[in-house]
Amino acid sequence: MRWYTTSLGKKFIMGITGLLMVVFVLAHMLGNLSTFGGANGLNAYAEHLRVFPPGLWAFRGLMALAFVVHIITGVLLYLENRAARPVPYANKKNDRTTFSALTMVWTGILLGIFVLIHLLQFTLHAFNAEWAHLVDAMGRFDVFTMVSAGLSNPLWAAFYIGAVVVLLLHLLHGIQSFFQSLGLTNENTFCSINLGGKFVAFVLAVGFVLIPLTIFFGIVK
Amino acid sequence: MSGSAHGNMNLTLHVWRQKDAKDKGRLEQYEAKGISPDMSFLEMLDVVNEDLIKKGKDPIVFDHDCREGICGMCSQMINGIAHGPDTDITACQLHMRKFKDGDAIFIEPWRAKAFPVLKDLMVDRGALDRIIQSYGYTSAKTGGVPDGNAILISKENADLSMDAAACIGCGACVASCPNASAMLFVSAKVSHLGLLPQGEVEAARRVRAMVEAMDAEGFGNCTNHYECEATCPKGIKATFISRMNRELMKTIPCPPREVKAGGGA
């Protein structure tokens, strides 16, 4: 028996790759808060990330792997679960589950699309080629001007705020879910882990949504 | 004729009728007249069936055996809830006082690829038996009766094991799971044996064999909706699934040695 082909094994994979991405997203959110330090804050932060290119690329590789494995396993799980009930109920009442739990595959796919667009926009400058040449007074790549230019556009601001809502939905179920999937819950901790997971999801969402909101409304310039 | 004159009820039933495994099946409507609130749900169906038989029609087929909440046969999805709108009981323990005069009641069989409908509300739950056959036992040599307390067992483990052992294998967890997953059932079986010293010896092989058997039956994967826990007539907790995940994870770095049947010393 190869463990990763079993139902439980696929849950472990979802949990571990999900956890990796949650840790990344937390760090990303905290890093983004340097935007409140203005151009100096954000540009210096971005510069720090690039001091050791092999590290940066190893990290990107790991995240890309987690991302791809998470999507493939998630879609596989979804298809298997649908096949497990070929005839639906005419009448079915759910008691415990939530909107967020029932829509995991859809919020997940939306997040996947978001990540691609986000990378195209701010990493590859695919929509504004001139962004590649932005340099600030200290000769650093001017991330702040790029992000401000992007997010003062109402459509882009709405896009990013919408993405945070989708992330919130995915993580309201996701964070507490990986504790269960990885066997880290028991009778005593179940409830607190559930609440704690939701709390962290909210903290993440608030942290992220502050950036497009404050830039769009000109609070951070 | 109004049933409510005597405190009795008239109900409209929408019941799944299906001739055999190949038939497509459909919901059909029946009137249940003069039903006493003291009747059990199955007795109400008995009344409807007597009426159908008198009229020369095919009675509604449903599984049942003990009618006292211990055998797990009475698998019915009642108004969208496995075992109906009462907590910690099986369908046979559901009473008509849970309903009101004039109510419409939907009755459907358990729905899962692994539980094919045989006729009307009766499904084949043999998949659960095959999972038990895969390793839902211990290979202890029997011999004489051991002295009481010869093997010490912590109170905590004894309690947890007994909680898991309450599972009657009715399949409500599968029926109510949005993914038709059998993990609550399997985790209860894995835990009730694995938590005791006699069963712990084979815990690693057991969890592997039972998970493999479960997957082979075509059940879905748990994605932590916890609908199983909500409808389990025996109140089995979803944290047993977490325990099973842990149990399987422990076997990943060092898989248990395969043992050939009849190996001897």
Ligand code: HEM
């Ligand atoms: C990229 C596209 C993505 C897809 C298609 C996707 C899909 C899924 C699916 C289908 C599940 C399992 C559903 C369930 O348990 O009900 C899941 C779980 C999860 N996802 Fe995602 N997801 C994606 C992105 C993300 C991202 C960006 C994060 C983190 C920031 C994330 C974190 C999680 C976590 C923590 C879980 C719970 C794992 C578990 O149950 O053990 N996912 N995802």
Ligand code: FES
């Ligand atoms: S008939 Fe035995 S549990 Fe209901």
